Amino acid sequence: MSKIGSPVKPPVALIAGPTASGKSDLAVALAERIAADGRRAVVLNADSAQVYADLQVLSARPAPEDMRGIDHRLFGSWDGADSCSAADWAAAARNEIAAVHAGGGVPILVGGTGLYLRTLLDGIADIPAIAPTVREAVRALPAAEAYAALESEDTESADRLAPGDRQRIARALEVVRSTGKTLGAWQAEPSGGIAHAIDLHPLILLPDREWLNARCDRRFAAMLDAGAAEEVEALLVRRLDPSLPVMRAIGVREIAGMLGGDLAREEAIAAGQTATRQYAKRQYTWFRNQPPPHWPRTAETEPEIDRVFAKLLS
Structure with a gap:
């Protein structure tokens, strides 16, 4: 497999869309399908909340059992005290992509942070x-x-x-x-983009809005049972700067209000669900309008791997 910048462009898969759209499961399924062909695949996080070690539950970061033995990178790689900018993430992603290609593998980018992906592919003003x-x-x-x-x-x-x-x-x-x-x-005059040097295989997930909203609601409620309150409590103990991204993540303020006695549990859940749906709506709009028109988009909740990534798998 050729490295980035060689005459034969190495492949990179990209699965993007709003939160709760099933991106991570699809990325693992694609990695397993690539492995069945005798190639190695590595899933690379492109979600601005899932980069923080402090947000395992609230960011819905894949647990080891969700990864099903597939190598996952850039998940939980930043401490919450350190802000991960789009440029920071893109630099780390470029290194990981180059390393995967050097080993003959296929990187699979997965996430919902459009600015991260745009910075990686198109570059950023220096x-x-x-x-x-x-x-x-x-x-x-x-x-x-x-x-x-x-x-x-x-x-x-x-x-x-x-x-x-x-x-x-x-x-x-x-x-x-x-x-x-x-x-x-x-x-x-952006610099540092890799779009010109890779063979990109993108897929944008844009599922039915009612289905997506229902998943957002169920997931936030389940987070409290899975340890989200303890996660927020640990953040509050650290007394981090409130302006840091980790402190502004969806659910932190709402659960902090519950822990402080300002919100009842039901109120915190309702507020968190509303914030999650609003965030998913903004992501949905971004991914519907901002990526190039030729990037495939699907409303399917379980798209067929061999069909939507036919070129990558051929």
Whole structure:
């Protein structure tokens, strides 16, 4: 099997879609089918919650019995105290993909974080570190003054952003002041993407909404019985920064409210179910509209492996 960047492009499978859509089970089934042909397959996580070791239950990370002997990587690889950005994950995924290819295997990306996948495949703007003095000056500006400055120095970003979007306005302004180049110009020149160097075999899962919502509801309720409360309690004991992704994961706030006596168990479950359904809806919309139109999409809950991955398995 050729390595990334060689004339013969090595294969990478991709199974993506909203939470609770059955991606992980399908990835394992595909890996088993590849193994039946005498090749090795490795499942690589592309879910921004499942990267954290602290979120075994709340992220629905596959348990050992779910993996059925298939090698899984990048699951629980980050401590919750460390934020895993899209660039961080993409760098780790590139290394894992190269290692799997070097061993003659087939990587199977599975997850629901579109930004992770886009960064890996298309690259990311290589914006230099912002000068601390520039950042401090920009962040000290009143909102109206920052927006007025952006209108003058980066018209494109100002036109795109709402005047009250302080965080994005500050980011665009500090980029142009620190680098001399607008944020849009940087974003037009992404680097590090691997799409050109691999033979990608994607599948987007877009099941029936009512079926998906019912699975979201059942799964969140089951999480409390499976140790989600203890998981959140362990996070709270660590007194991590509330702005960290692990602390903003779906279910953490709701269960923390229950542990603190602000919510009854039934209220925490209802709130968690609502948040999960809303998240699944956003993911559904993203995967329906953002990936290239030629990527296969299916509403089937149990698509036939040999049919949907016929080219990869031929």
